[in-house]
Amino acid sequence: MNRQELIEQIKEKQSFLCVGLDTDITKIPAHLLDEEDPIFAFNKAIIEATEDLCVAYKPNIAFYESYGVRGWQSLQKTWQAIPKSCFSIADAKRGDIGNTSNMYAQAFFDEAVSGMGFDSITIAPYMGKDSVTPFLDFEGKWAIVLALTSNSGSKDFQNFSNTDGKQLFEEVIDRVNTWGTVENLMYVVGATRGEAFLKIREHAPDHFLLVPGVGAQGGSLQDVCQYGMNKDCGLLVNSTRGIIYASNGKDFAERAREEAQKLQKEMALELIQAGVI
Amino acid sequence: MNRQELIEQIKEKQSFLCVGLDTDITKIPAHLLDEEDPIFAFNKAIIEATEDLCVAYKPNIAFYESYGVRGWQSLQKTWQAIPKSCFSIADAKRGDIGNTSNMYAQAFFDEAVSGMGFDSITIAPYMGKDSVTPFLDFEGKWAIVLALTSNSGSKDFQNFSNTDGKQLFEEVIDRVNTWGTVENLMYVVGATRGEAFLKIREHAPDHFLLVPGVGAQGGSLQDVCQYGMNKDCGLLVNSTRGIIYASNGKDFAERAREEAQKLQKEMALELIQAGVI
Numbered sequence: 001m002n003r004q005e006l007i008e009q010i011k012e013k014q015s016f017l018c019v020g021l022d023t024d025i026t027k028i029p030a031h032l033l034d035e036e037d038p039i040f041a042f043n044k045a046i047i048e049a050t051e052d053l054c055v056a057y058k059p060n061i062a063f064y065e066s067y068g069v070r071g072w073q074s075l076q077k078t079w080q081a082i083p084k085s086c087f088s089i090a091d092a093k094r095g096d097i098g099n100t101s102n103m104y105a106q107a108f109f110d111e112a113v114s115g116m117g118f119d120s121i122t123i124a125p126y127m128g129k130d131s132v133t134p135f136l137d138f139e140g141k142w143a144i145v146l147a148l149t150s151n152s153g154s155k156d157f158q159n160f161s162n163t164d165g166k167q168l169f170e171e172v173i174d175r176v177n178t179w180g181t182v183e184n185l186m187y188v189v190g191a192t193r194g195e196a197f198l199k200i201r202e203h204a205p206d207h208f209l210l211v212p213g214v215g216a217q218g219g220s221l222q223d224v225c226q227y228g229m230n231k232d233c234g235l236l237v238n239s240t241r242g243i244i245y246a247s248n249g250k251d252f253a254e255r256a257r258e259e260a261q262k263l264q265k266e267m268a269l270e271l272i273q274a275g276v277i
Numbered sequence: 278m279n280r281q282e283l284i285e286q287i288k289e290k291q292s293f294l295c296v297g298l299d300t301d302i303t304k305i306p307a308h309l310l311d312e313e314d315p316i317f318a319f320n321k322a323i324i325e326a327t328e329d330l331c332v333a334y335k336p337n338i339a340f341y342e343s344y345g346v347r348g349w350q351s352l353q354k355t356w357q358a359i360p361k362s363c364f365s366i367a368d369a370k371r372g373d374i375g376n377t378s379n380m381y382a383q384a385f386f387d388e389a390v391s392g393m394g395f396d397s398i399t400i401a402p403y404m405g406k407d408s409v410t411p412f413l414d415f416e417g418k419w420a421i422v423l424a425l426t427s428n429s430g431s432k433d434f435q436n437f438s439n440t441d442g443k444q445l446f447e448e449v450i451d452r453v454n455t456w457g458t459v460e461n462l463m464y465v466v467g468a469t470r471g472e473a474f475l476k477i478r479e480h481a482p483d484h485f486l487l488v489p490g491v492g493a494q495g496g497s498l499q500d501v502c503q504y505g506m507n508k509d510c511g512l513l514v515n516s517t518r519g520i521i522y523a524s525n526g527k528d529f530a531e532r533a534r535e536e537a538q539k540l541q542k543e544m545a546l547e548l549i550q551a552g553v554i
Contacts, residue, residue, distance in 0.1 A: 022377070062373060062380035068391035069349045071384075076346060095401060096339060096370050097428040100299070103339035107348075114345035124372060124401040126423055128430020146403055151374040153405020156452055163440050175433055 001087050001119045002140065003183050003232075006208070009055045009085065010233050011277050014268035017260060018056035018089065018210065019046065020240030021078060022063050029248045039064070039074040042252075044081050046244050049253040053260040056087040056236050058210075079116045087236070089144065089210065090118040098130035102137075109138045120144050122188060122210070125172050129179055136180045143185055145176050148200065150190020150213035173203040182206045191237070194223025201228065208234050215242040221263070225270040233276050239263060278364050278396045279417065280460050280509075283485070286332045286362065287510050288554050291545035294537060295333035295366065295487065296323065297517030298355060299340050306525045316341070316351040319529075321358050323521050326530040330537040333364040333513050335487075356393045364513070366421065366487065367395040375407035379414075386415045397421050399465060399487070402449050406456055413457040420462055422453050425477065427467020427490035450480040459483045468514070471500025478505065485511050492519040498540070502547040510553050516540060 001009075010016050021043050025033075028042045035041040047057065064075035082088045090108040095101060104121070111117035120142035123132055135143035148158055148169040158169040173187060189200050191213035200209065209228060213219040214237050221237060228235055243263075247255035271277045278286075287293050298320050302310075305319045312318040324334065341352035359365045367385040372378060381398070388394035397419035400409055412420035425435055425446040435446040450464060466477050468490035477486065486505060490496040491514050498514060505512055520540075524532035548554045 060373075060377055060380075062371075062377045062384065066380040066383040066387075066391055068384065068393060069346060069353060071391070072346045072349045091373075093373050093401070093404075094339075094370065096337075097426070097430075100337055100339045103337075103343040106343040107339065107345065110343075114343055114348070116345060124370070124403045126401045126403045126434060127370075127426050127428055128433030128435070130428050130430040132430075149374070149404050151404055151407050153374075153407040153409075156405030157403060157445065157449065158405070160437065160439060160445055160448055162438055168434065168437055168445065171437055172434065 003208070006055065006087055007232050009087070010271070013052065013055055013264070014271055014277060015053055015055055015264040016233050016235050016237055016267055016271070017054040017263050018058050018236045018238040019050055019054045019243055019260065020058045020060060020091070020212070020238050021046070021244070022060040022240050023244070024063060027245055027248065029250060029252050031250060037074055037077065040077045040081075043078045045253040046256050047081050047083070049257040050243070050260040051083050051086060053257070053264040054086065056089055057082045058089040058091045058238055061090055061092040076115045079118060087120065088118045090121040093122050093124045093146065095124040095127055095131040097127065098134055101131050102134040105135045105138055105141075109141045120186070122146065125176060132176060133179055136184050141184065143180065144210050145172065145185065145187055147173050147187040148189050148193070148196055150192040150219065154190065170199070170203055173200070177204065186210055188212070189228070191219025191224050194220055194227050197224060197228035201230070205230060206232075206234070208236060210236045210238065212238045215239045221266055221270070225274065229270065229274045229276070231276065233271060237267070280485075283332065283364055284509050286364070287548070290329065290332055290541070291548055291554060292330055292332055292541040293510050293512050293514055293544055293548070294331040294540050295335050295513045295515040296327055296331045296520055296537065297335045297337060297368070297489070297515050298323070298521065299337040299517050300521070301340060304522055304525065306527060306529050308527060314351055314354065317354045317358075320355045322530040323533050324358050324360070326534040327520070327537040328360050328363060330534070330541040331363065333366055334359045335366040335368045335515055338367055338369040353392045356395060364397065365395045367398040370399050370401045370423065372401040372404055372408040374404065375411055378408050379411040382412045382415055382418075386418045397463070399423065402453060409453060410456055413461050418461065420457065421487050422449065422462065422464055424450050424464040425466050425473055427469040427496065431467065447476070447480055450477070454481065463487055465489070466505070468496025468501050471497055471504050474501060474505035478507070482507060483509075483511070485513060487513045487515065489515045492516045498543055498547070502551065506547065506551050506553070508553065510548060514544070
């Protein structure tokens with residue numbers, strides 16, 4: 001999915017919601033455990049209940065990988081179940097030397113080789129340019145690079161400052177900007193620090209930002225929109241636990257839909273207020 | 278495998294060689310392509326030909342993941358084929374927020390859940406403490422954290438300096454040191470800059486270092502040993518292409534053994550000169 005198509009989806013659905021598929025077998029409804037592939041059965045029901053309310057799905061690869069081969073089978077089926085009208089994000093935090101990053105790009109982008117063709121993948125930038133560019137070299141695919149994350153450890157290195165007071169996450173954005181364009185590059189920016197988006201937008205005014213941390217992690221949608229939204233929206237705001245674990249009974253999919261709808265309505269208001277729609 | 282057992286293996290084999298299993302189906306001998314699982318068949322032959330000459334094996338996870346489900350099957354069988362007397366390294370460069378890193382730790386450490394129980398995994402530190410500690414919490418397992426890598430992009434962020442002239446890779450080592458011990462923590466330090474080991478050893482005098490970049494990437498074993506070896510050896514030096522692709526004919530395993538033996542002999546000399554054995 002290219003940038004223009006993504007923007008059109010956002011306008012059409014009046015939503016910039018990304019639903020996180022961090023599917024944990026210990027948290028899904030008990031009645032699904034009789035299914036042949038409970039994790040996939042859960043994801044399929046969540047996707048069918050929410051696909052008109054969100055513009056993106058983000059499976060967290062660790063939750064599949066932890067089950068080894070059968071986890072990868074669940075992941076592949078989950079990717080197949082994501083409608084092509086939704087932007088798909090492999091939340092994998094990969095990154096290695098050039099030829100190895102190219103293999104990771106094949107794993108998530110090249111359906112003919114790996115069985116999966118996500119639109120995008122999240123990338124850890126520590127190893128620099130040759131660890132990122134192989135993902136950008138895939139026509140029509142996106143690299144979503146970690147900039148300022150929302151976890152407690154984010155301050156350990158991301159705020160490391162040079163002599164000009166420039167912090168590592170700013171250096172990451174400035175350098176990575178020179179390797180790609182707004183058509184194939186996004187950044188991960190955590191929602192827990194709304195005002196941090198002011199600084200992010202100084203460095204990346206036009207890029208889309210993938211924003212985890214709204215809801216269960218404490219970030220405010222209003223703050224994110226106030227400081228982070230641009231004329232094309234420029235935000236994909238992720239919610240996971242608040243949606244997919246809204247209920248662990250037989251009504252889990254309906255309850256997920258209700259929670260997604262609440263967020264979609266808030267997002268529609270934000271898009272109207274900002275003049276995007 | 279704990280630190281003492283690793284040191285004993287090094288002394289017994291007179292080797293600190295790690296063989297990288299970056300197994301690429303386009304580079305393996307043609308006669309193996311008739312096997313049910315050519316990648317596994319190749320790895321098994323390489324392991325059987327070299328296991329008395331090296332102390333560690335390091336599958337590069339991207340090379341398996343790129344083939345999706347069947348790649349993970351090859352990886353699982355490869356892990357099973359690594360003798361328990363050899364240290365096993367999942368070269369995965371993982372790292373995410375706490376609960377997600379815990380899932381990655383399960384994927385590579387917890388055989389009961391994932392089917393694989395590597396001794397160690399390589400970790401990207403960008404997300405900070407909670408992205409690293411879940412790996413350290415696994416009893417008897419190791420986190421091998423990226424410090425100073427040998428790829429061309431390593432200078433992009435790893436040399437970012439603060440007002441005291443301290444570079445990011447030094448800050449990484451100093452902080453990560455406080456999260457673990459020499460019993461469960463190693464660092465990745467590329468071999469292409471021998472003198473850089475002087476600075477690394479200021480920050481991590483006693484830790485084991487995993488050293489890629491000797492051989493095909495241009496690093497010198499002598500320089501690495503001169504500046505990086507400590508009283509317990511403290512080095513695992515990786516070689517991949519020079520060993521596993523020494524020949525792509527029917528003699529690939531014998532040729533791999535010959536190349537591994539050359540390195541083992543050089544390493545024995547270094548261990549003797551340094552007084553480790």
